[in-house]
Amino acid sequence: MAISKTDAFTTEEIQQAAWAKALAHPARIAILKVLARRDTCICGEIVDELPLAQATVSQHLKALKEAGFIQGDIDGPRTCYCLNMEVLSQCRTLLDGFFQHLEETAPQCC
Numbered sequence: 001m002a003i004s005k006t007d008a009f010t011t012e013e014i015q016q017a018a019w020a021k022a023l024a025h026p027a028r029i030a031i032l033k034v035l036a037r038r039d040t041c042i043c044g045e046i047v048d049e050l051p052l053a054q055a056t057v058s059q060h061l062k063a064l065k066e067a068g069f070i071q072g073d074i075d076g077p078r079t080c081y082c083l084n085m086e087v088l089s090q091c092r093t094l095l096d097g098f099f100q101h102l103e104e105t106a107p108q109c110c
Contacts, residue, residue, distance in 0.1 A: 012094060016095060016098055018067060019067055019091045019094075019095070020095075021067075022063050022064060022066070022069060023067075025060065025063075027050065027052060027056070027057070027060045028060050028063060028064055030050055031046055031050070031057070031060055031064060031070075032069065032083065034046050034049050034050070035081060035083050036083060039082060040080050040081065041080065041081060042075075042078045042079065042081070043057055043058055043061060043078070043079065043081070044078075046061070046081070061081060065081075067087075068087035069083065069084055069087055069088060069091070070082065070083055070084055071083075071084045
């Protein structure tokens with residue numbers, strides 16, 4: 001039986017990489033900021049605030065939702081998005097721990 005390359009990494013490392021990938025686009029960062037300011041909003045409201053087409057915003061919303069950063073409640077023909085504070089908190093804790101570990105274990109350079 002073949003072993004997947006991801007088997008060589010911890011669950012924590014895989015989760016950190018997935019979250020980093022979901023955040024690795026400036027449009028997604030902007031979307032999270034819009035949702036933080038507005039509490040909840042529909043895709044069209046987000047499109048109004050960004051210089052992107054509706055289809056592009058929808059793709060970014062999908063990536064953020066798959067990563068767990070946002071939630072969407074269906075309201076008739078529309079989806080109302082909001083931040084998933086539990087996942088955002090988990091991400092912050094995990095990434096803070098990661099960066100703290102790097103700072104504590106890395107030798108001084110230059």
